[in-house]
Amino acid sequence: MNLRLYCLVMMVSLTGCITGSNATFIESENQNSRVRMIVIHYTSENFADSLELLTKRSSNPVSAHYLLPESNDSSYPHGKLKTYQLVDENRRAWHAGQSFWRGKSGLNDQSIGIEVVNLGRCLQQKKSDAYKLLGRNILCSFPKYADDQIDQLIVLIKQILSRHPDIDPTNVVGHSDIAPGRKVDPGPRFPWQRLHQAGIGAWYDETVATNFLSHFSTELPTVETVQKALSIYGYRVEATTVWDDQTRAALEAFQLHFRSHRVDGEIDAETAAILFALLSRYRADQLQTL
Ligand SMILES: [Zn+2]
Known part of the structure; x- marks a missing residue:
């Protein structure tokens, strides 16, 4: 049998063929996607500058799998919003940097990065009486995300999830969660709850959170318990039993995602209640250990 005929027969019978690499491809049923996470960013730049930064070589090269423009942007040349793909999903984009989630670090290896055009940005302030946001001496501005842009993002993420169905809801995160x-x-105005309502990512049950709130309003959990709870959910936190910078930073990231009306890096009954409600929904077996 000649090679071409062999190939045709194999395609019909075993879905096997001689590939371009000279290897015979017989697809195993025992496999899954390497992609375990979706990481959402804002660009801090307009569309044109973002596209340049994410696609051209530079001294600090960065990229993402997808770039989502916003319509209220004079540098965006089209009326209707388009989704731009910059890196194949099976290849590694450079968006996460030093990062950690649920025991794994270097998350470019296993994530899809989405850059959403939004001019959110923060400036370090030197004066001690500077406007404080995020519990530090930092001045930030966080423009609202437009509805049509979030609609577009939801469509994109649903398509990604259909190709990579093993992505856990708690593995759809912001850059702030992993760093x-x-x-x-993507900042405190990113609509995580709306994404959850569309079937994307994690959110807590309000009734469960209310029950925890009445408990924690009487007595806050100990520092060590908060540290362990954040760590179980996914954040990089060591149980030092001391309220230290790593704990404050992780709690601030948690608040950015789940309690964005007050982001101060300090534990309070509402933040604790939301954290425990999330654990009871997504980490029920480990919640028992606290
Ligand atoms: Zn980012």
Whole structure:
């Protein structure tokens, strides 16, 4: 049998063929996607500058799998919003940097990065009486995300999840979640709850959170318990039993995601209640250990 005929027969019978690499491809049923996470960023730049930064070589090269423009942007040349793909999903984009989530670090290896055009940004302030946000001496501005842009993002993420169905809801995160203290994007105005309502990512049950709130309003959990709870959920926190910078940074990242109306890096009954409600929904077996 000649090679071409063999190939045709194999395609019909075993879905096997001689590939371009000269290897015979017989697809195993025993496999899954290498992609375990979706990481959401804001660009801090307009569309044109973001596209340049994310696609051209530079001294500090960065990229992402997807770039989502916003319509209220004079540098965006089209009326209707388009989704831009910059890196193949099976290849590694350079968006996460030093990062950690649920025991794993260097998350470019296993994540899809989405850059959403939004001019959120923070400036370090030197004066001690500077406007404080995020519990530090940092001045930030966080413009609202437009509805049509979030609609577009939801469509994109749903498509990604259909191709990589093993992505856990708690593995749809912000850059701030995986790099606390270093990154604040996509910022406190990113609509995580709306994404959850569309079937994307994690959120807590309000009734469960209310029950925990009445408990924690009487007595806050200990520092060690908060540290262990944050760590179980996914954040990089060591149980030092001391309220230290790593704990404050992780709690701030948690608040950015789940309690964004007050982001101060300090534990309070509401933050603790939301954290425990999330554990009871997504980490029920480990909640028992606290
Ligand atoms: Zn980022």
